[in-house]
Amino acid sequence: MAETLSGACARAVLGRAVWGLRAYGFIAAMWIRSSWAYRASFAIMLAANFASTALDFAAITLMFAQVDALGGFTLPEVAFLYGTSCVAFGLADLLLGTAERVGRRVRDGTMDILLTRPVPVLSQVAADRFALNRLGRILQAGLVLGWSLTRLELDWTAGRMALLVSMVLCGAVIFGCVFVLGGAFQFWAQDASEVQNAFTYGGITLLQYPPTVFGKELVRGVTFVVPLAFVNWLPALRVLGRDDPLGLPGWMDFAAPAVALLCCAGAGALWRAGLRAYRSTGN
């Protein structure tokens, strides 16, 4: 009896997940088709996305015009770190970037509309305005990564290949979780006024610049750099065949999949809690 009950439960959860993914698929497909109607604007957006992210890397190459190594890393090595993390981030941004809009949806009341449809709310939020022009970032980072691989002259064993693929995929999953966590957090802090306060009172330096310069980027920096250290940095060092300056145990290099799974569980739980809180308090 217990087995059949838990089996039914597992099937229900699985069915819901599959339905959520399918719903994500057809909503995203609709947005792609509708943006295809404006092909020129799509091409421009894609190019702009490509160019603006390419500037990041241009800055790095400029630095290397003056020095031969940065913190002991050569340009191809830095390009490798840059490429893997940016591809991972780009994938997450492409697939789940719009989860950031929860706060706005709560404020303008459209969250209620999502709740009146028989589709998981996360699928609806994440697939909304799905924009392929975010591929620009991935393309750019992919090129940088490709170039670094041609220059690194590494011995491509199967293990190394697997580590590379897994670090990019796990990175994408973890960044995706950070997007979902950020979205879930906004169920509680809709106007994010408390967060705003932390920034306005946070430091006199910040006040000397317009808050828009910092706000988002600083939050992004902190929230994305921390998981990055564990998921991108450590396996990257192993791929590059270098020693970990922090001297962490060697198995940490392979911890990414576990961390990714853990992040998924955490993000899922917080998302559900956020939705439950929203449904009991409204806005």
Added chain:
Amino acid sequence: MSDADDDAFIAVTDLTKTFRVRRRSGLLRRTTSEVRAVDGISFTLRRGEMTGFIGPNGAGKSTTVKMLTGILTPSGGRLRVAGVDPWKERTRLVRRIGVVFGQRTTLWWDLPLRDSFGLVRRMYRIPRDRFEENLARCVELLELDGLLDVPVRQLSLGQRMRGDITAALLHDPDVLYLDEPTIGLDVISKARVRRFLARLNAERGTTVLLTTHDLSDIEQLCERVVVIDHGRLMYDGALSGLHEVGQGERTLVVDLERELPPVEGITGARTVRTEGPRQWLAFPASASAAPLVSQLVAAYPVVDLSLREPDIEDVIARMYEGSEGRSPSTDSGRPGVQPQR
């Protein structure tokens, strides 16, 4: 579907919803107070009934509708819609209900109507033939042809509303909630929407709950009204019964031969206004006009007479005023105010 009782298709028992409102008092201190937005409401709707749901702003209407649609979880009481517990089985419920919010669209702003409807079809997993049939019917009755390829943001308010109504009906819901469906519409659009809703209710037997501030919507569409104020049920019954409860008055407009002092001595009536030879006499809506008229004709030189039915807006305004004194206690300010939206 035999899982629902047709006499109590929507059953609401002692429904309550309490919000905690945090307010800043002083620099760092915060006080939390509880506001009862919905305070023990009970009513049942029969299957196929079309009911008006009215109340002033902040009365708890939207909160109640949000609980009925599974958006909000109730704080207390019982709730069943088409045999489903709305907050426990949201996904199952929403397949059986349609929701139209007059103030905001459920359509996708940047997509043409056709694509929006296509997404609705896939979300509700509507079989293709049923979808085509329902869409064709709505397009014809709501006069949407020629608009299907227009992005929603380019539609006029009336067109968008008709699109919203279509989107809410493509999956053949048993229950349709309409929140201010005629707000901001011109006379022609209003008439079109009302005609359509009346027909939907008559032909398909869809149970309709209509929230509105426009009482003419209710006069033209609903036989039954539920009135709430300060989160409590004020009235539940036939529209005609509202007049008695709200002490509605009918008005006899009398044209006399010449200008005379205000008419006096007619039992049960009082003169409320005079303008030249014309005078207005008010009397309770429940009283008969015949004895009044005979008394009047016997005593005064009457040229012409006409009778005006009570204005439902006045009746309801009077009801709200009457309820102001015995409102449920809240912390301060306007009683019963609750976070709307």
